Amino acid sequence: MIPASPDIAIDVKGLTKVFGTKTVVDNLTLAVPRGHIHGFLGPNGSGKTTTIRMLCGLLTPDAGEGRCLGYDIRAEQEKIKRHVGYMTQGFSLYRDLTIRENLEFVARIYGLEAPEDAAQAALERLGLTARADQLAGELSGGWKQRLALGACILPGPSLLLLDEPTAGVDPKARRDFWDEIHHLANEGLTVLVSTHYMDEAERCHEIAYILDGKLLVSGTIAEIVAQAGLTTYVVSGDGLDALAEKLKTTQGVDMVARFGAALHVGGRDAAAMEAIAQRCASAKQRWAHDEATLEDVFIDLMTRNHRSGQ
Numbered sequence: 001m002i003p004a005s006p007d008i009a010i011d012v013k014g015l016t017k018v019f020g021t022k023t024v025v026d027n028l029t030l031a032v033p034r035g036h037i038h039g040f041l042g043p044n045g046s047g048k049t050t051t052i053r054m055l056c057g058l059l060t061p062d063a064g065e066g067r068c069l070g071y072d073i074r075a076e077q078e079k080i081k082r083h084v085g086y087m088t089q090g091f092s093l094y095r096d097l098t099i100r101e102n103l104e105f106v107a108r109i110y111g112l113e114a115p116e117d118a119a120q121a122a123l124e125r126l127g128l129t130a131r132a133d134q135l136a137g138e139l140s141g142g143w144k145q146r147l148a149l150g151a152c153i154l155p156g157p158s159l160l161l162l163d164e165p166t167a168g169v170d171p172k173a174r175r176d177f178w179d180e181i182h183h184l185a186n187e188g189l190t191v192l193v194s195t196h197y198m199d200e201a202e203r204c205h206e207i208a209y210i211l212d213g214k215l216l217v218s219g220t221i222a223e224i225v226a227q228a229g230l231t232t233y234v235v236s237g238d239g240l241d242a243l244a245e246k247l248k249t250t251q252g253v254d255m256v257a258r259f260g261a262a263l264h265v266g267g268r269d270a271a272a273m274e275a276i277a278q279r280c281a282s283a284k285q286r287w288a289h290d291e292a293t294l295e296d297v298f299i300d301l302m303t304r305n306h307r308s309g310q
């Protein structure tokens, strides 16, 4: 068994979960230091929620072992649940209770000594005071998520597991939500957050990317981009759709993706990629060498795995 370490909030090895005949999480190893914000990325159905549920003691892994907040994820699930705030994908509070009533209800469920005070503190912390008497069901997506976060942190957890907390939320509310996540991490909370948004991934200390239940890469963004070893060009000009189609079957090109009015083209063989850029650059299409972005790297990873799975 992995020894408990005070500096590591999540420390799991070889986590595996099988539903029927499908291995949904496959030999996943993950370590998250305390106080870090760890992003969890991957396409729909790649196993993020299932992993989160194993970490917080809601599901027992079929193989693998590890600790969450120092507790054994197999044998001490009840202790884990007491110290973890889990924000699920769906809105799980009462729509026909007000914001204040929802928070007080959560405080009572957790047996907090002064539920009204705890709810009031959460209202103030999350800027919800002016809306305290509004019904939860009438809130917009951004305010609902803010309330859900308030309910999550109310019992004073050490770890937050947030499953796509900002799906369907507008950009301003997403930014505010992330500012709050950073405040919480600065206060010592550890956060594991799944997301599909690249700008959110870039606000994490480290990220892990999973595909078909397997961990493909993990580390800081700089580490992940460096590991990918992509030489990248940004192409602008006319006729980019036709160029993209041609490049997809060009030897030496590993990644082609359209970003607005530009095309990102990358390859792991730097010399081959430079030769392609020189050959293709024209008055109509300008090729500019640029750093690979995190999104370039993920597109490359997905393309590679898609090809190897064919």
Ligand SMILES: Nc1ncnc2c1ncn2[C@@H]1O[C@H](COP(=O)(O)OP(=O)(O)OP(=O)(O)O)[C@@H](O)[C@H]1O
Pocket (backbone or CB within 6 Å): 019, 020, 024, 042, 043, 044, 045, 046, 047, 048, 049, 050, 051
């Ligand atoms: N209880 C279950 N029984 C059977 N299959 C399940 C169960 N829970 C999840 N799955 C399947 O496991 C796979 C992984 O699901 P999971 O929800 O963990 O992925 P995800 O990465 O969180 O996806 P999303 O981004 O869509 O939330 C999916 O194919 C899903 O249908």
